[in-house]
Amino acid sequence: MPQTIYLDANATNHVLPEAIEAATRAMSIQYGNPSSTHTEGIVAKTILEQSRRTAAEVIGAGEGNVIFTSGATESIQSAVLSALCAIRQRQDAGKSTGKILVYGATEHKAVPQALAHWNHILDLRLELRPLPVGRNGQHDLQTLAEWLSDTALLCIMAANNETGVVSDLSGIDRVLDAAPRRPLWLVDCVQALGKMELDLQRLRIDYAAFSGHKLYAPKGIGMLYVRKGSPFTPLMAGGGQEDGLRSGTENMPGIAALGAVLKALQEGKTFNSDRKMRGFRDQLEKALRIAFPSVEFNAPLSLTLPTTLNFSIPGMSRKAILNVFDAAGLRVSTGSACSAASSTPSHVLRSMGLPERQSEASIRLSFGPLSSAELIHAASLAIERCGKALTPTEDAAVDFTPAIPVTETTYAADPSTFTIQWNELDAYLQQHPTARLVDLREQAEHRASGGIHYGAWTELNAPMSELRTETPAWVVSDKTPVVLVCRSGYRSLKVAQWLHGKGYTEVRHLGGGLAMRPQGL
């Protein structure tokens, strides 16, 4: 089985060993509730405040507040609620306030959705207006300046999750400074932490959202920075934790883990330098250019985070590339993790004015500040393998659309009667020594993976897209045992259903596909 080469760090990542240790301690030995007044409580409170201090230093919070939350989505809700409540108070007091909520056209959907939600809940009837970006992904500051006098709240991310394009925060700050009434400003810093310098107090940012799991802390922990004096309305009321700003018993394992990550970031020994990360990106860029000479990079690399590459390969569908990359062990994505399963073109690339065919076929490759030289080398070799597997003659055809009527199969038998699991496979093959293992993946996927190699069984590669309505030759009779395999178990299930419908009851499908193959098998 090819080595797993995880290049989807913008979606999430594994947890730093020191962070796992800190979380484990917080769950086993230092398990106190920071609100308790006894010794265990004092220990927990010390960890909590130490994590907060480190966080404040790392992000340049100055006199501002750092509040621990469940993640960036909650931090964004909290900031938006606070800003909208302040706008409402100004309105109620008859003071001037803008009527537009401006957000960058390429924001993560947590931002426009939160704006729409709270605008509706609070019945403010403010206008939501996306700020356009140019072909390079950066915001149109001229337009921002024109809208400024009517802007009540501005939401602009520090770096984009799909393209890695870094926003010109200093430029935006200057534009805001020129306003007679400076609007409130929320910055989504999720993708920036650990990958670029942050000094929030220097820029007059009111709110900044962070997420632990994007930087080697666990999922379910995040932070909200609130500038000193900026309005705040708690999203969660209750026991008064976090000085009453965010009630609910603190997620101490998460906070301790995030604290350990931030400490490592501050000490500067654990994570790669900017220079090293840029070197890694150059290596990957070169590998892509060699493997796919027509590759198009969708954002200027001079403006992006050093860890993100967004590209398209003309003539190849996203699905084809993803499947072949996955077969070679390369875990990349189509854009934001939330929309990874959808085939709709990225709103980010669309906003940048990319042609539809290019945004429809975009792939995001992202590594993290912990990625090693070995990983990048292995990735470059795997990319080369994919380039060879996806030969130009096949490229046009590889969209993996089944040519057989399996998508609307009407066969109603319970799939559990013909599904076998990995832990049952050995026993099945021993009982059925003549069984054939049939890999339904496309040729390019099969080639990029180097084949399945399961014990003494060599599989036959029979791409699903090449199946026709007649029974395939590899199903010799209704008595011949056949085990169908694919990447996730989806294609094998569909083909098994179709063949059972034709009366071939000895056909089996391997549940979970190659994705669920146990380690070492």
Ligand code: PLP
């Ligand atoms: N903002 C950006 C830019 C992101 O990439 C993400 C996660 O994908 C979020 C917000 C949401 O973060 P969380 O998962 O912590 O809620």
